[in-house]
């Protein structure tokens with residue numbers, strides 16, 4: 001039963017990264033586009049991401065609920081040590097969600113207020129994606145001091161390091177990459193398709209380059225990640241699979257197709273995440289000075305896990321066909 | 335501000351903010367469905383405009399509710415890690431079921447909002463109803479978690495160890511039914527009156543009268559029925575509390591001394607030092623009657639509890655009185671409405687009646703906030719009644735007051751923005767008698 005809960009947890013995280021990431025990325029992409037392209041992106045995102053927007057957001061909540069029901073120690077530790085970045089992330093989520101909805105539902109689509117919503121939407125997309133990357137980086141970098149007593153050490157320096165800043169940047173790039181790839185398949189006009197295809201390709205190269213830099217920064221600042229990765233054959237395999245997926249993506253991205261580039265791009269990101277996950281396995285939160293917390297050493301009692309697993313399975317029966325139906329119903333017409 | 339007060343204030347603020355959007359998210363879809371039903375059956379333009387504009391309201395409130403809810407699910411850990419560490423596995427059941435309800439709600443809303451002209455008209459209508467049903471389901475479920483804090487069940491507790499955890503029993507705790515019933519009815523009466531008040535105002539001002547008249551009548555009909563059921567359910571709650579949480583009952587009634595034929599205290603000023611209430615009206619025996627259904631019964635007073643296990647009295651008592659006063663007023667207006675609808679239709683057009691409805695706009699939500707103050711403050715000093723004290727659940731992170739100030743600012747801004755947005759919707763419809771275009 002524990003396995004079912006863990007699988008649901010990882011599926012939620014993965015879907016949040018892929019779907020939510022594309023959603024964040026659309027906002028970030030606007031920043032890096034000319035005025036005319038901004039409008040193009042906006043119209044497309046409204047028609048494609050709009051209907052599923054709320055559902056994307058739910059994956060994060062499912063993951064959090066799984067944490068506090070089934071792995072309360074992890075939840076409590078996470079929200080104590082990473083109190084500040086989690087707070088920052090929440091501010092970003094609030095600003096983004098409200099700006100998105102306001103800019104579409106304001107009855108008067110006049111200049112100033114729309115400018116303000118757009119600005120907030122873009123800025124908070126960038127900010128939130130960056131903070132999510134920082135949080136991810138902090139969890140895996142063996143830098144949280146379980147025994148420290150000084151405020152700065154406990155609450156700040158555990159997540160403000162060169163490595164976490166690098167993972168923050170990496171996650172923003174990943175979001176833009178996912179969004180651009182997703183939007184290729186949603187465009188009807190050849191010129192739009194071309195535009196997103198180019199963006200997607202460029203950002204795939206940036207991911208490749210920045211991923212390397214991030215690992216290097218980790219290596220220089222004594223984050224044990226790279227060494228551990230090289231030692232474990234499982235994580236090395238995941239890493240190699242991400243490379244293979246990337247090459248496959250490079251081969252087919254020119255085609256301008258809808259599904260294969262999406263799947264390839266999703267696979268690249270999935271394997272990068274899997275590499276990080278497997279490196280620290282079985283731990284989920286790593287500490288600097290003692291063994292970290294894992295799903296196994298912090299699971300709640302059997303009855304709780306059993307009920308949760310059933311709730312998730314039954315929920316899945318309702319949710320998954322619903323989400324698929326929703327996405328399919330609103331696919332852009334060719 | 336010390337960290338405990340700051341954290342409690344922040345939690346109260348966030349929940350107090352969320353609950354407004356949650357109530358509207360539960361009830362607005364039903365009002366929208368009524369208008370949609372009328373559009374489907376009569377084909378009158380005004381019902382179409384009403385349905386569409388209410389559905390936009392639903393979308394705006396849904397998102398604000400969703401982001402404030404996301405915030406809450408993290409905030410429980412940010413502020414009360416020790417509580418969540420122990421309580422999470424016990425009271426998590428409703429939260430995990432609630433996930434499904436939210437998902438269904440979000441999916442149905444996606445279908446509804448973006449599905450105009452894409453589906454058969456009754457299927458489309460049904461997705462709107464489904465938004466409401468799943469909204470109410472999630473509200474009812476999350477209240478189970480709060481009810482568990484008031485009436486812990488489903489585990490054994492000894493010397494700080496929680497054993498024999500049964501999440502299903504925890505969910506089916508004694509307080510769930512009464513609280514969920516009272517909360518759901520409250521959502522309907524509060525939202526019904528608020529929406530009716532806003533449309534009554536525009537009707538009164540003479541803006542696009544056909545539209546605002548239908549809107550105001552649909553909303554008030556829902557509010558009026560709920561306002562009737564509210565005091566009945568409130569009475570059930572009070573009797574329940576008298577058995578389960580006598581300290582809360584004593585605090586909300588400012589009942590200091592245990593006595594038979596206990597008086598009901600109305601109004602007055604509570605003096606916590608001398609443990610008395612000045613300038614109040616006292617109805618002898620009525621508290622005994624309300625709490626136990628018998629004028630002679632003894633009602634436990636605060637003197638039965640050690641000082642460090644008493645909830646704050648004054649604020650709990652005032653909140654309770656505010657809630658009941660609002661409830662009585664709303665019931666009265668609801669009564670006039672129902673009678674007039676039935677027999678004296680001309681009253682609904684009278685200025686004084688419209689004025690009365692306008693004045694009632696905020697009452698339901700004031701009562702909701704006051705009611706939660708009673709429930710939450712009346713549970714103090716416990717976070718899990720009788721098991722864990724609030725102060726022991728607090729995060730070690732210092733400086734919570736800054737979070738409090740910051741979120742107070744954010745919530746204020748959001749509230750202003752949402753009201754402004756709603757106002758612009760209505761202004762547009764008044765000016766153009768048609769719907770604003772979206773991109």
Ligand code: HDD
Pocket residue numbers: 484509512513514516517519520521523524564565567568569571572575657658659660661662664697698699701702703704705706707708709710712
């Ligand atoms: C429209 C809103 C509204 C109105 C008119 C009333 N209430 Fe209420 N009341 C609530 C909205 C509310 C609430 C906000 O929904 C609460 C908070 C917790 C809960 O379950 O419901 C609540 C709590 C609450 C409690 C505490 C429940 C607990 O802690 O478990 C009692 C005893 C009452 N109410 C009693 C009444 C009575 C006797 C009313 C007579 C008119 C009344 N309420 C009107």
Ligand code: HEM
Pocket residue numbers: 342343345346347349350352353410414417476477479480703706707710711713714716717724
């Ligand atoms: C939406 C309706 C709710 C409102 C308006 C509300 C209101 C409040 C208020 C005013 C406080 C501060 C009490 C104080 O000053 O001591 C508080 C505290 C708290 N509430 Fe609620 N509450 C609601 C529902 C819930 C639910 C469903 C939960 C379930 C998890 C919950 C969990 C808490 C916790 C953990 C605290 C902090 C500890 C405490 O002060 O007792 N509340 N809430």
Ligand code: HEM
Pocket residue numbers: 054057058061352353355356357358359360395396397398399400401402403404405406407410436437439440469470472473474476477480517
């Ligand atoms: C008794 C108090 C509460 C009630 C009645 C309530 C009800 C609701 C409702 C009806 C919604 C849907 C939003 C909408 O349609 O506008 C919602 C959203 C949400 N609530 Fe609450 N809630 C309460 C307290 C809480 C608490 C204590 C938490 C966190 C632990 C919470 C977490 C959430 C979350 C995460 C969402 C967003 C879900 C989404 O994206 O759709 N709620 N709540």
